[in-house]
Amino acid sequence: MPPVRDREARRRRRRAVLEAPAPGGVPEGARPPLRVLAGTVLDASPHLLVLRTAAGETRVPMTEATRIWRGGSGGLAALRPGRRAVVRAGGDGPAADRVWVDIGRVTGTVLTRGRDTVEVDMGPHRGRAHVVIPPRVLGRVLVRHPRLEPGYLIDVVCVTSPDGPVAVTPGTSQPGYRADRPAAADPYQAPPDPVRGTATWFGGVGASRDVFGLAYPAVDGEGHAGGCVDAPAGCAVLPWLSLGSEVVVHNECGERAAVVPVVECGCVAARYCDRCVECGTSPRGRIVELTAVAFAGLGGDLAAGCFNVAVHHGVRNEEGSPW
Template identity: 65%
Template sequence: MPLPHRRGARRRRLREAVLGASPEPGAGLPENAARPLGALSGTILDASPHLLVLNADGAELRLAMSGDTTVWHGGRGGPAALRPGREAIVRPKAGGPGIDRIWVDADRVAGTLLACGRDAWEVDMGPHRGRAHVAIPPHALQQVLVRHPRLEPGYLVDVICVRSPGGPQAVRPGTSQPGYRADDLAGPEAAEPAPAVLRGTATWFARPPVPRGAAYPAVDPEGDGGGCAGAPSGCVAFPFLSIGSEITVHNECSGRAGRVPVVECGCAAARFCDRCVECGASPRGRIVELTPETFVGLGGDLEAGCFNVLARPDVPAVGSGGAGEGPSW
């Protein structure tokens, strides 16, 4: 089977041949929106107080650090967390050389709780991501319980983790827990039209198939669209997209925006009818799950878990009055 990003690129070329080329990279962005930062990821080869060396897809990158560079490794970190062999997500400084922030071995588990013990959970993350066994250290459990009071099978959970040889270890809640069971989500009315611009929450997901991209909750399950036939409709009226479509994503908290390809069906995200409160309360519903590089490049902090988002799916208009002709930002 072709790799998802290769299949997506082929689908974009076929769509452009039939419906015309996609807009230029700057088209459709909110007025005065800042561009994404050039976030990077790779395996740590070496580190000193002033230099980080990464292996990024076989290329060696040497990145300058300073006393202002902050390191996250399950909480407050420091140069000692930059050990060879660990995975790092790096965000450069805005408007200048050097590194702003580094996240080391960041992971995340979000889905339906299958089993809950005193120090570990079993979580169903959806058909694309399988199941995860999550260790819950006592110090993390107290933080998680504040925002996840219903630790019972059938309820949704979302925790920020760090990778370890034994699997992900929870360090804090990703968002607040929805108050309903995973199978009790009430979807939008069947006749409710999908808006041209979607508002809600953007989160991030681990183990991405490509460095940059998004999981979208309404990937068309028919034909070669790439979606899940059993995915819930979610609590937002979404237009259907296919793998390889693009979405303009605007972080309302940082003001950064960019076009992001759809690389996966966001089956798990569709079950979360929650809000982000990073810069005021967002409308309910997870609109996109971003890969870590994309999330960080748009100004998000991985440990925060979310940001308030405006998103405009790239739905080509066919003739006048087509689905893609929505208001500009």
């Protein structure tokens, strides 16, 4: 088959109908997402946290059971005015169950490494980051990222600061290959539905990250779908979608699920052929990168970095039959 026809044949097998309706309901028995807020701390006491969110000033009750993270176990002192926070309510009421303060994440390709810093290319949508790796953290990072050198992938959970992100812990283990040589799935294989693999999260809190959404590794790079033309195929077989498409994301560790829209092209995630071991071992491949709000709402721990996931696309081929 000539190359052009060959490429088009593969596209037909992997292309979701971009105008298709939203997928059906969430899996039977799955619980809905928890309430999550993101914003700037205005005030905090043992009983009340006041945030400035996109909706305005918001008050969240606090209890003795509320757990606060800022680079590890934290207390009320971490909730200084001006700091950014992701706040999740427990399932039994409006009180805060978890609060992550100034949490961020840097995922991408190492460009340069200094004595205690790493310059990272986070992809065409996220730019570059200058990450500080303190000596007390370096050993922990090297255990899971032994090739901390230019050309290899890195993934670290950070505390954000006025001077940039400071690494706290590795987000996942480093794949053993260079970033420009990712493992690729069989291009002729039809995508299953659901697709199972790893869900991670990206960014932290900010104007474009406070939404309930996800970055998808296989946003179509042709036409007006919004994808990256040179995005790698990845090791998980995914149907192509467009920005604005919706999928059902099911956290198979926490048994929560929701319909989540695609808000960004997650082309960097396609380079990671790794696994999540949050509850058993997931199949290889990052199949969604959730915003911090969506990840926490679906029961994920932002400091842990991943959960095992099933993503239901509900797509049909051009003849109206399943893949």
